Structure formats: C-alpha cells, structure tokens
Amino acid sequence: MKILVTVKEVAAVDDEFEIDGLEIDDRYVTADLNEWDEYAVEEAVQIKEAGDDVEVVTVTIGPSETDETIRQALAKGADRAVRVWDEALEAAGLLDPETKAEVLAAVAAEEDPDLVLTGVQSADDGFGATGVTLADKLGMEWGAVVNDLDLEAGVASVHRELEGGVEELTDIELPAVLTIQTGINDPRYASLRGIRQAQSKELAEYDLADLGLDAAGIASPLEQTSLYEPETEGEATVFEGSPEETAAELAALLEEKGVTN
Amino acid sequence: MSVLAIAEHRRGELRLVSLEQLAAGRDLVDDLGGELHTAVIGGDVETFGAKLNREGVDTVHTVDVGEEFNHDVYTQVVTQLAEEVEPTVLLMPNSVNGLDYAPAVANRLDRPLVTDVVGVDAEDGLTATRELYGSKVETTIDVHAEQAAVTVRPAEWPTIETDGDAAIEAFDATVDESAVRSTVKGFEEVGGGDVDITDADVLVSVGRGIEEEENLDIIYDLAAALDATVAGSRPLIDNGWLEKDRQVGQSGKVVTPDVYIAIGISGAVQHVAGMKGSETIVAINTDPNAPIFDIADYGIQDDLFEVVPALTERFR
Ligand SMILES: Cc1cc2nc3c(=O)[nH]c(=O)nc-3n(C[C@H](O)[C@H](O)[C@H](O)COP(=O)(O)OP(=O)(O)OC[C@H]3O[C@@H](n4cnc5c(N)ncnc54)[C@H](O)[C@@H]3O)c2cc1C
Numbered sequence: 001m002k003i004l005v006t007v008k009e010v011a012a013v014d015d016e017f018e019i020d021g022l023e024i025d026d027r028y029v030t031a032d033l034n035e036w037d038e039y040a041v042e043e044a045v046q047i048k049e050a051g052d053d054v055e056v057v058t059v060t061i062g063p064s065e066t067d068e069t070i071r072q073a074l075a076k077g078a079d080r081a082v083r084v085w086d087e088a089l090e091a092a093g094l095l096d097p098e099t100k101a102e103v104l105a106a107v108a109a110e111e112d113p114d115l116v117l118t119g120v121q122s123a124d125d126g127f128g129a130t131g132v133t134l135a136d137k138l139g140m141e142w143g144a145v146v147n148d149l150d151l152e153a154g155v156a157s158v159h160r161e162l163e164g165g166v167e168e169l170t171d172i173e174l175p176a177v178l179t180i181q182t183g184i185n186d187p188r189y190a191s192l193r194g195i196r197q198a199q200s201k202e203l204a205e206y207d208l209a210d211l212g213l214d215a216a217g218i219a220s221p222l223e224q225t226s227l228y229e230p231e232t233e234g235e236a237t238v239f240e241g242s243p244e245e246t247a248a249e250l251a252a253l254l255e256e257k258g259v260t261n
Numbered sequence: 262m263s264v265l266a267i268a269e270h271r272r273g274e275l276r277l278v279s280l281e282q283l284a285a286g287r288d289l290v291d292d293l294g295g296e297l298h299t300a301v302i303g304g305d306v307e308t309f310g311a312k313l314n315r316e317g318v319d320t321v322h323t324v325d326v327g328e329e330f331n332h333d334v335y336t337q338v339v340t341q342l343a344e345e346v347e348p349t350v351l352l353m354p355n356s357v358n359g360l361d362y363a364p365a366v367a368n369r370l371d372r373p374l375v376t377d378v379v380g381v382d383a384e385d386g387l388t389a390t391r392e393l394y395g396s397k398v399e400t401t402i403d404v405h406a407e408q409a410a411v412t413v414r415p416a417e418w419p420t421i422e423t424d425g426d427a428a429i430e431a432f433d434a435t436v437d438e439s440a441v442r443s444t445v446k447g448f449e450e451v452g453g454g455d456v457d458i459t460d461a462d463v464l465v466s467v468g469r470g471i472e473e474e475e476n477l478d479i480i481y482d483l484a485a486a487l488d489a490t491v492a493g494s495r496p497l498i499d500n501g502w503l504e505k506d507r508q509v510g511q512s513g514k515v516v517t518p519d520v521y522i523a524i525g526i527s528g529a530v531q532h533v534a535g536m537k538g539s540e541t542i543v544a545i546n547t548d549p550n551a552p553i554f555d556i557a558d559y560g561i562q563d564d565l566f567e568v569v570p571a572l573t574e575r576f577r
Contacts, residue, residue, distance in 0.1 A: 120360075130364075163534075
C-alpha cells in the first residue's frame with residue numbers, strides 16, 4: 001500500500017509585524033510545518049507501522065527553502081519526499097486550491113497511491129479546499145475533516161468532525177483522499193535518529209515539465225490586491241501598567257461583575 | 262446574472278448559515294442585477310423551502326433526495342442545478358459539510374473557488390475579502406473569471422427575517438448511484454465528561470499560550486479562587502490536557518457565561534464561534550494584534566505567567 005501525504009510549509013506571523021506591499025515583511029515571519037499536515041503525516045506513519053509493506057511519500061509545492069521543513073516529515077517516519085516548484089509557480093502569485101490540486105494530481109498520477117492524506121487546511125491561507133479538489137481531479141472518493149480513521153478491506157471508516165460536538169460516521173471506498181483534523185492522533189517528536197536518517201532519504205525535485213504540465217496553464221484566477229490589518233471592530237478597554245496593576249484593575253472589574261470567591 | 266445559494270441542514274434542522282448566505286447573495290445581486298436563487302437538497306424540503314422563502318429571494322429550488330447530507334449526492338445535484346441556473350456566483354456555506362462538497366462542485370463546473378469569505382463585492386468584477394494568518398491580517402482578492410464559486414463564513418452576515426414571495430420549484434436531479442461511494446452510517450455525540458461548561462457563570466478558558474501541561478496549575482488556582490469552571494481552546498484538548506467536553510468553539514461547546522476570561526487564546530474564528538455570546542469577555546494575551554481583542558470587552562496585553570498569578574493573589 002502506498003500513502004501520499006501532502007505537506008506544506010506555512011508562515012507564522014510575529015506579534016508585532018509590518019506589511020510590505022502585499023506581503024508581511026520577512027523579518028516577522030517564521031516558517032513551520034503546517035499543524036494539520038503534522039497530524040496527516042503521523043496518521044500515515046502509524047498506518048505504516050501497523051501494517052506490512054506500506055510506503056509513505058510526502059508531496060510539497062514550494063521552493064527549495066522549504067526542504068528543511070519537509071525533512072521534518074521524513075524525520076518522523078515518511079519514506080521519501082517529492083517537491084514541485086518552478087518559475088511559473090513562483091510567478092503565479094496566490095495559488096488557488098485548483099492550481100495546487102492540479103500540480104498535486106500530476107504527482108499522484110505518477111505515484112499511484114491507495115490513500116492520500118492532506119491537512120484540513122493550512123494555517124496561513126486557510127483555503128481548506130485543496131484535498132477535496134484533488135480527490136475530484138483524481139476521480140477518487142474523499143472525506144473532509146476526518147478525526148478518526150479505520151482502514152479495512154478497501155474501505156476507510158471515518159469520523160468526520162462536524163460542528164457542535166457531533167461526529168458523522170462514514171464509510172468511504174478506497175482509493176480516497178482524506179483531509180485530516182488535529183486531534184486524530186498524537187504527533188510524535190522527531191527522534192535524533194530520525195533526524196539523522198532523514199538527511200539520507202530521497203527528496204525528489206520536479207518542475208512542471210517533469211510532470212507533463214504546461215507552465216502556460218498555471219495562471220491562478222485569484223489575484224490578491226491588498227493586504228492590511230483589519231480595523232478592530234471591538235472596543236476593548238485595555239488595562240495598562242505592570243502585571244500587578246493590570247491584575248488589580250481586572251480584579252476590581254470582576255468584583256464589580258459579582259465574581260468573588 | 263444571478264446568484265445561487267445552497268442551504269444546509271442537519272438532523273432535521275435548517276442551519277443558520279443557510280439564511281445568512283441569503284444576505285450575502287442579496288449584496289451580490291444588488292451589484293450584479295439579476296435574481297437570487299436558493300436551494301435545499303434532501304431532508305424535509307417542503308418545510309425547509311418555506312423557511313428559505315425570505316425577502317429578496319426570487320426562487321427556492323427544492324431537491325427531494327435522501328434525508329441527510331451525502332457529499333456524493335450533493336456534488337452531483339449542485340453541479341446539475343448550477344448548470345441549469347447558471348449563476349454568476351454560486352454560494353455555499355464554509356461549514357464542515359460545505360468544505361466536503363464545494364471544492365468538488367467548483368472543480369466539476371470549472372469555476373474558481375474562494376473559501377471562507379467574510380465580504381463580497383461584485384460592482385467591478387467579483388472581489389472577496391478573506392483573512393490570513395489566523396485573522397491577523399485581511400486581504401482582498403479579485404476573481405478573474407466570469408463565474409465563480411464562493412464559500413461564506415458562518416455568522417458574518419445577518420439573517421433576513423422577513424418572509425418573501427419566491428417561487429418554490431421542485432428540481433428533478435438525476436443521481437448516479439454508482440458514483441455514490443461513501444455511506445453515512447450515523448452520528449455520534451462527543452462528550453461524556455462530568456462538567457457542563459455551558460452551565461457555568463464564570464469560565465476561565467485557557468489556550469496554547471500556556472505552553473506546558475504543568476503550567477495549567479496557575480489556571481486551576483485562578484479558577485479555584487474565582488469559583489469558576491475551566492474550559493479551553495482546541496489545542497489543549499488535542500493534546501489531552503483537558504477533557505473533550507471542556508472545548509469551546511465550533512466543534513466544541515457554545516458557551517454564554519456572565520464572564521469569559523480567555524487566557525493565551527488567539528481568538529481563531531472557530532474558537533470565537535463558541536464564546537462570542539458571553540456577556541463580558543476578558544482577554545489576557547501578549548499579542549496586541551491577537552483577534553481575541555476584537556471581541557473582548559476588557560484586555561490585558563501582557564504575559565499570562567505574570568498576570569494570572571497576580572490576579573489569583575487578589576482573590577486570596
Ligand atoms: C474545522 C475546524 C474546527 C475547529 N474547532 C475549534 C474549536 O471548536 N475550538 C477551538 O478553540 N479551536 C478550533 N479549531 C482550531 C482553531 O483554528 C485554532 O487552531 C485554535 O483555536 C487555536 O487555539 P489557541 O488560540 O489556544 O492557540 P494559538 O492560536 O496558538 O494562540 C495562542 C495565543 O497565546 C498567546 N500567548 C502565547 N504566550 C503567551 C503568554 N506567555 N502570555 C499571554 N499570551 C500568550 C499568543 O499570543 C497567541 O495569541 C478548529 C479548526 C478547524 C479547522
């Protein structure tokens with residue numbers, strides 16, 4: 001069995017930051033493996049550890065600077081990694097879910113996986129749509145927001161986490177794409193041995209032509225035209241001063257609101 | 262030119278976002294001209310259809326297929342309906358189920374998809390407003406296409422309460438059963454713990470800012486001093502540091518205490534969905550840009566490890 005896991009490097013923004021045109025100035029940005037993808041990788045590695053002959057391959061769309069992040073997934077037990085990037089992708093600007101799915105589908109066509117796991121969403125742009133778009137492009141079945149997974153005889157029995165503490169129990173025919181929700185498992189830390197081994201695992205680089213994709217077809221229909229800090233709608237009274245002072249003000253407020261012990 | 266909004270229901274209830282979308286749809290139709298259509302698929306379509314007949318809606322399509330949501334059925338039906346109505350903008354909810362079929366529909370119709378929008382405008386081509394980096398910044402996006410698909414963030418638009426005079430039309434969809442490769446077996450309620458956070462007057466709610474499980478002691482001390490109940494954001498529940506039924510938010514509980522103290526919680530939309538109805542909201546967070554301050558009534562922009570013990574001390 002082969003499991004393909006999509007992983008992405010996401011940007012986290014510092015508490016204080018400056019906007020530079022349509023981006024946040026690099027100085028205020030830290031790169032990390034997308035939180036939801038961490039759970040997807042862990043789920044795949046656990047399936048591998050539970051069964052015979054399971055290969056876990058990760059796929060990423062991103063420049064070479066993301067290699068270090070991708071190696072985190074290898075250090076946690078993925079067998080090898082594929083990364084796709086080229087000038088056309090770089091020039092496309094905001095990659096919409098369809099464009100990303102198109103690229104990922106070309107990799108999936110090469111790899112021919114039985115199961116594809118993605119994160120529910122990425123922490124930076126948060127489209128939450130790439131996994132299901134990918135499934136439909138591949139003609140695979142799918143399930144979005146999966147927080148429990150049981151594989152048996154060509155069927156994935158999943159729980160989909162709905163709103164308000166309700167889960168939907170669904171049987172999904174394989175091959176399928178599942179978008180994985182946090183909490184489905186307990187992602188491991190990479191061991192020192194894992195980190196060492198990750199260095200020698202294969203990380204293949206492709207451009208669009210390698211995948212038989214036409215760079216001219218890569219234009220994203222979405223164009224980001226502004227980036228700004230939203231005006232705060234709220235009118236919070238912010239207590240100022242040392243922690244003792246602000247705590248005293250808050251304590252007085254709470255007492256006024258009738259909160260006492 | 263027209264807009265088509267697809268309603269959502271679960272276990273016999275029309276979900277609120279179905280009506281909120283109509284307001285977003287109305288905004289678009291005001292810009293675009295043309296008609297506002299809405300549709301309900303499955304369940305008690307007659308009752309739902311009547312509820313969707315709100316002011317400004319031109320046509321309600323009812324599609325009588327099955328009881329509950331199934332994404333294979335929805336994908337087929339919405340695709341057929343959109344081919345029939347040919348809306349300039351196809352609206353769907355940015356709910357868990359919306360995200361389980363909207364991308365497939367957009368793909369089949371070959372329309373760009375913009376998800377989780379908090380604003381739309383069609384005066385000069387379609388423009389959508391979205392949030393990035395956990396709501397720290399907002400962005401506007403121009404959609405370069407004649408026709409698009411959009412998912413609408415719940416609780417961003419008001420519901421239209423006035424009844425309308427829409428035409429209610431049954432739509433005859435053809436469902437290819439061989440393409441239905443998923444089966445919904447049922448539902449399960451999460452929970453089973455012994456606290457009811459929805460019942461508490463005062464909630465001390467803790468987020469990822471607490472860093473380590475051991476650090477929770479300062480939160481328990483505060484809760485004890487205030488005679489309050491401890492709740493939390495999702496990462497603490499995912500880590501197993503708090504029981505599942507203490508989770509506040511979209512997938513957790515909706516709470517409305519007199520006082521909600523959010524400690525080290527950024528205020529992600531899915532968290533806010535569960536606590537914005539609290540009477541008084543207090544936020545303690547080092548990040549002055551944290552979105553929690555947008556909905557807080559009172560805030561302290563400082564380190565919780567200093568503020569929380571000092572606050573506890575005041576009640577000893
Ligand atoms: C489908 C779906 C459903 C979801 N459902 C829920 C849900 O029901 N409930 C929920 O909560 N989330 C839910 N989430 C997750 C949600 O998107 C966020 O990831 C989560 O709410 C973040 O939790 P947090 O605010 O505790 O953590 P973070 O976003 O990491 O925020 C931590 C905050 O702590 C602050 N901080 C750090 N150190 C300190 C310090 N020393 N002193 C003071 N402040 C500090 C930081 O500035 C930051 O603002 C859901 C997500 C999805 C995709």
